[in-house]
Amino acid sequence: xxxxxxxxxxxxxxxxxxxxxxxxxxxxxxxxxxxxxxxxxxxxxxxxxxxxxxxxxxxxxxxxxxxxxxxxxxxxxxxxxxxxxxxxxxxxxxxxx
Numbered sequence: 001x002x003x004x005x006x007x008x009x010x011x012x013x014x015x016x017x018x019x020x021x022x023x024x025x026x027x028x029x030x031x032x033x034x035x036x037x038x039x040x041x042x043x044x045x046x047x048x049x050x051x052x053x054x055x056x057x058x059x060x061x062x063x064x065x066x067x068x069x070x071x072x073x074x075x076x077x078x079x080x081x082x083x084x085x086x087x088x089x090x091x092x093x094x095x096x097x
Contacts, residue, residue, distance in 0.1 A: 013039040016051055016073045025051075025073040027058055043089050046080030060084040 013032040016025035032039065040052035049058040051073050059074035063084040076085060 014041060015039050016054060016056075023075060024059075025054060025056060027071040027073050043087075044080055047086040047088065048076055048080050049087050049089065050076065057082075057085040058087065 011032055012029040013036075015028050015030040015036070016038045017028045018025050030039070037053040038051065041058075042050050042052060044050055050056070051058075054073055055076070056073035057076040057080075059072045059082075061070040061072050074085070076082070078085075080086075
């Protein structure tokens with residue numbers, strides 16, 4: 001994942017893509033759009049990366065840590081300590097971005 005708090009208009013931002021009839025969203029890279037709430041994320045004190053639009057956390061699908069595993073936005077679990085939803089964000093990625 002890239003971290004660009006400035007959301008430069010020639011770059012891509014972390015975003016969500018909904019699935020009808022499911023309880024999760026795909027996490028995707030889309031062109032940055034000013035004011036698009038689904039591109040706003042916050043880092044919680046427990047290390048979750050939480051989407052401001054959905055309230056869901058970035059999640060490793062099926063707790064599978066192999067290369068190429070899908071990343072989802074899924075309801076936050078276990079009080080913010082669910083292992084497949086805890087991340088070490090890059091320096092400067094605290095707060096909302």
